[in-house]
Amino acid sequence: MHIAQGRVDETYINGWRAARIDCPSALIPAPGQYLLAQALNQANAPIPAPVYLAASSPKGFYAANPYPVAWHPGTTLALKGPLGHGFSMPPAARKVLLASWSQSPGRVLALLEACRRQKAEIVWISATPLEQIPLSVEILPPAALPQAAQWADYAALDIPHSQLGQTFTNPLWLDAQPFLAGYAQIFLETPVSCGGIAECGVCAVRAQQGLRLACKDGPVFNLSEIVNVPR
Ligand code: FES
Numbered sequence: 001m002h003i004a005q006g007r008v009d010e011t012y013i014n015g016w017r018a019a020r021i022d023c024p025s026a027l028i029p030a031p032g033q034y035l036l037a038q039a040l041n042q043a044n045a046p047i048p049a050p051v052y053l054a055a056s057s058p059k060g061f062y063a064a065n066p067y068p069v070a071w072h073p074g075t076t077l078a079l080k081g082p083l084g085h086g087f088s089m090p091p092a093a094r095k096v097l098l099a100s101w102s103q104s105p106g107r108v109l110a111l112l113e114a115c116r117r118q119k120a121e122i123v124w125i126s127a128t129p130l131e132q133i134p135l136s137v138e139i140l141p142p143a144a145l146p147q148a149a150q151w152a153d154y155a156a157l158d159i160p161h162s163q164l165g166q167t168f169t170n171p172l173w174l175d176a177q178p179f180l181a182g183y184a185q186i187f188l189e190t191p192v193s194c195g196g197i198a199e200c201g202v203c204a205v206r207a208q209q210g211l212r213l214a215c216k217d218g219p220v221f222n223l224s225e226i227v228n229v230p231r
Contacts, residue, residue, distance in 0.1 A: 001081060002026045006037070006060065008075040011067070015132050016106035018067035021051070022060040027079050029053045031156075032086030032187055032220040036195050039068070040076045049079070050192050054106030057111060064106030076195035083195045087220050088186055089114055091153035096138075099125040099145065100158040101167060108158045112137070123148045142172060149176035155184040157223070157225070161205055161214070164188075168227060169224055177227070184223040190214040 006023030029035055036048040048055035066211065071077070089096065090112060096115050098108045105126055112134065115122050122137045124130075125145055133139060140148055149155065159167050167173055190203040196216035203214040207225050212218065 001083065003078070003080050005040070005212045006077045006079045007058070008073055008077065010073055011071070016065060016104075016109055016130060017054045017062040018065040018106070019063045019071065019133075020057050020060065021063055021077070022057075023055050023077075023079055025060075027060075027081060028056070029082035029084040030184075031114070032107065033078045033082040033084050034192060034219070035081035036083065036192070037077045037079050039071055040078055042070065047193050048078075048195075051079075052104065052107045053110045055110060062106075064104050064110065066103055080195065083213075084192070084216060084219050085221075087111055087156050087187070089118075089154050090155065090183075091118055093118065094120045095123075095151055095153045096120045097123050097125065097148045097152035097155040097184075099148075099155065101127060101163060102160050102187075104158065104189070105130055107187055108156050109133075111156055120154075123152065140165070145172045146175035146179070148183075149179035152179075153183060155180055155223075156189040156220075157184060158189065160189040164226075180223055182224070185220050186216055186223050186226060187220050188214050188226070190219065192219065 004024050006021050010020045011020050034052050034062040037051045038048040049068050052064040053061050057060040100108045124137045124139050192202045192203050192215040204211045205214050
């Protein structure tokens with residue numbers, strides 16, 4: 001883990017990239033990992049904000065939405081990280097399903113660059129229409145989840161922890177689940193207030209083997225750790 005200062009270089013109102021942050025390369029999180037960040041002019045703010053990768057940039061990285069509204073171009077940030085376990089897409093994956101049910105599709109779309117490097121075909125599923133998706137990405141509606149799950153050889157999913165119950169009982173999900181066995185990874189959105197340092201437990205998630213801390217055991221888990229996926 002590294003601690004250093006960064007600077008908000010630019011912010012964006014729309015799209016899945018919220019801001020461009022300049023920082024030392026050692027701090028750049030991998031897809032699914034996070035930094036804990038605090039604006040220096042808000043040093044009294046009690047809780048640092050998590051910042052996730054959306055894409056790389058020459059001097060740092062693009063941060064995914066959501067993003068603290070008080071941060072503007074020029075804001076200096078105290079940064080700590082990278083923290084947690086991110087996505088680990090197999091180098092052999094050639095058919096990649098990316099899907100997000102969260103307000104932060106950039107956390108999963110951060111894998112686009114790795115997909116491009118290994119020449120993988122990409123399918124994107126989201127309930128919310130998005131602009132600025134590369135033309136090479138096939139965009140499908142949520143109803144296509146079972147077919148896409150059958151086609152893919154790797155899937156990166158982003159589901160808020162609070163929505164797991166309703167997602168896992170959705171008929172579309174139940175149809176897709178047998179195919180997702182063995183290859184899907186899931187980003188579980190929880191608060192990550194202390195980053196595991198104070199063991200506050202606010203990020204606890206129920207897994208097959210008991211409680212896990214999303215801040216340091218995740219936030220990305222193998223799907224089979226979280227649900228009993230039929231094989
Ligand atoms: S955020 Fe405190 S233990 Fe995970």
